[in-house]
Amino acid sequence: MSLDHSHPSANVLAFRDLTLGYDRHPAVHHLDGDVPAGELLAVCGPNGAGKSTLLKGIVGALKPLAGSIALSDAAGRPLPAREIAYLPQAAELDRTFPIEVYDLVAMGLWRRAGLFGGIGRADRARIEEAIAAVGLSGFEDRPIGTLSGGQMQRALFARLLLQDAQIILLDEPFTALDAGTVADLVALVERWNGEGRTVMAVLHDMELVRRHFPRTLLLARSVVDWGRTPEVLTEANLARARHMCEAWDEAADICLPERAA
Amino acid sequence: MNPYDLLIGPFAEFDFMRRALVGVLALAAGAGPVGVLLMLRRMSLTGDAMAHAILPGAAVGFLAAGLNLFAMTIGGLVAGFAVALGAGAVARATQMKEDAALAAFYLVSLALGVLLVSLRGSNVDLLHVLFGTVLALDDATLLLIVGIASLTLVVLALVWRPLVLECVDPGFLRSVSRAGAPSHLVFLALVVLNLVGGFHALGTLLAVGLMMLPAATARFWVRDLTAMIIAASLIAAASGVVGLLVSYHSGAPSGPAIILVAGLAYALSVLVGPVGGLLPRFMPRRHLEA
Numbered sequence: 001m002s003l004d005h006s007h008p009s010a011n012v013l014a015f016r017d018l019t020l021g022y023d024r025h026p027a028v029h030h031l032d033g034d035v036p037a038g039e040l041l042a043v044c045g046p047n048g049a050g051k052s053t054l055l056k057g058i059v060g061a062l063k064p065l066a067g068s069i070a071l072s073d074a075a076g077r078p079l080p081a082r083e084i085a086y087l088p089q090a091a092e093l094d095r096t097f098p099i100e101v102y103d104l105v106a107m108g109l110w111r112r113a114g115l116f117g118g119i120g121r122a123d124r125a126r127i128e129e130a131i132a133a134v135g136l137s138g139f140e141d142r143p144i145g146t147l148s149g150g151q152m153q154r155a156l157f158a159r160l161l162l163q164d165a166q167i168i169l170l171d172e173p174f175t176a177l178d179a180g181t182v183a184d185l186v187a188l189v190e191r192w193n194g195e196g197r198t199v200m201a202v203l204h205d206m207e208l209v210r211r212h213f214p215r216t217l218l219l220a221r222s223v224v225d226w227g228r229t230p231e232v233l234t235e236a237n238l239a240r241a242r243h244m245c246e247a248w249d250e251a252a253d254i255c256l257p258e259r260a261a
Numbered sequence: 262m263n264p265y266d267l268l269i270g271p272f273a274e275f276d277f278m279r280r281a282l283v284g285v286l287a288l289a290a291g292a293g294p295v296g297v298l299l300m301l302r303r304m305s306l307t308g309d310a311m312a313h314a315i316l317p318g319a320a321v322g323f324l325a326a327g328l329n330l331f332a333m334t335i336g337g338l339v340a341g342f343a344v345a346l347g348a349g350a351v352a353r354a355t356q357m358k359e360d361a362a363l364a365a366f367y368l369v370s371l372a373l374g375v376l377l378v379s380l381r382g383s384n385v386d387l388l389h390v391l392f393g394t395v396l397a398l399d400d401a402t403l404l405l406i407v408g409i410a411s412l413t414l415v416v417l418a419l420v421w422r423p424l425v426l427e428c429v430d431p432g433f434l435r436s437v438s439r440a441g442a443p444s445h446l447v448f449l450a451l452v453v454l455n456l457v458g459g460f461h462a463l464g465t466l467l468a469v470g471l472m473m474l475p476a477a478t479a480r481f482w483v484r485d486l487t488a489m490i491i492a493a494s495l496i497a498a499a500s501g502v503v504g505l506l507v508s509y510h511s512g513a514p515s516g517p518a519i520i521l522v523a524g525l526a527y528a529l530s531v532l533v534g535p536v537g538g539l540l541p542r543f544m545p546r547r548h549l550e551a
Binding site for chain 1: 301419420422423425426428429430431432433435436437438440483484485486489
């Protein structure tokens with residue numbers, strides 16, 4: 001893969017005073033920080049901490065209530081949105097739809113093939129390769145409705161593989177999967193990272209984060225801590241995160257700049 | 262009665278039967294894929310709502326210009342497009358789900374139509390709008406139906422990928438492309454076009470039957486999308502032919518006969534269809550080794 005390594009320290013994501021939320025209620029509050037190119041970042045925090053909201057904000061599915069998210073490639077040029085591959089939490093996938101695994105995975109080539117582009121012989125080889133890489137060889141002609149949860153997630157990872165994006169966002173990608181599947185998929189994530197891609201993954205399994213993710217953003221609406229994983233995932237920080245996630249306040253006051261400062 | 266008189270004779274002897282045959286075959290070609298996509302997009306009842314939305318437009322065209330193909334087609338198209346695009350736009354731009362938006366729009370359209378019709382009083386010829394005249398298709402109407410079927414197939418080929426992907430994984434389509442909303446609106450336009458084509462032959466209310474019944478029937482026989490569409494078109498065509506013959510031999514009105522034949526095929530499929538039908542469900546065969 002030909003990703004530019006000439007500016008290894010450039011930031012692919014820059015959050016500036018970012019507030020994301022629903023109906024004016026913030027779910028991510030005044031987030032500041034940068035994600036350097038090639039980072040393998042875990043996003044942790046209790047339920048309702050705004051982790052998924054943050055990813056939705058990055059892909060542009062949610063407009064910021066305030067502040068901004070800047071995307072740029074490793075050389076500092078603005079990054080087109082299609083350079084982000086996003087795997088949502090429970091992919092809103094219609095599993096009863098009569099489509100085969102092969103076609104589902106092939107959709108990862110959308111960026112190249114678009115609406116009308118043909119799928120050539122080289123593409124077919126890549127699709128087969130991606131299916132083999134996630135260990136689904138032999139399942140090409142199976143309707144997606146017959147896949148188990150783990151097999152489905154493998155198929156979605158094969159699609160991500162074909163998307164060939166510079167930033168990969170995973171929202172709880174390993175939830176409800178067995179150890180073998182998780183190990184295989186984590187290996188893929190590390191492979192992407194080795195290719196210079198930036199990976200941000202929302203995760204709840206702290207052991208997994210400690211083993212495989214060098215850096216962690218601990219979120220509880222606001223940033224609790226953001227840095228090297230061993231220093232972030234301390235008991236004190238985690239306890240603080242649990243306390244900071246207070247409930248939705250219907251009559252919350254308007255957040256004024258001076259009060260937030 | 263020998264097989265020739267039963268199956269071939271009516272079409273060989275009568276010009277109006279041949280025209281009807283061409284009409285239903287063309288309708289089947291367009292309605293098959295549109296119906297399957299409607300069903301897979303969980304919009305099976307959308308076709309029915311759209312049929313109601315077209316009725317007042319066609320009636321207004323009829324009141325303005327009498328039994329005029331052009332006026333009634335334009336009226337139906339305008340009413341149908343307004344409702345389809347309006348509901349689609351509201352669903353995309355606000356939090357409202359498409360089915361609720363469509364219900365709001367088509368009910369208003371229907372009420373408006375009834376109001377306009379009542380201003381001129383009822384007319385027996387209006388039955389033409391409601392129940393069609395598949396046995397009296399003239400050249401212009403046939404051309405319209407065949408043209409709509411051809412256009413449907415070409416346009417579907419163009420928006421196929423986003424349409425299918427939006428059914429399977431709308432979130433993914435949104436993340437890679439902006440084609441979702443436009444292709445959805447194009448598809449709704451095709452639904453309207455096919456219903457307008459169908460209402461000349463079968464009437465506004467029955468036109469939707471040739472769209473949805475074969476699609477629902479095909480779902481019981483095949484698992485693959487491509488096969489499903491081909492099956493739906495074939496079932497629609499067969500229903501059309503058999504329905505015409507039943508109508509010819511029994512003297513029953515042709516539109517309802519065609520839809521009832523399609524309904525019969527559906528009922529049989531519910532019972533014995535190999536993909537999730539009742540029989541395979543209640544009398545499962547022994548399980549496999551792996």
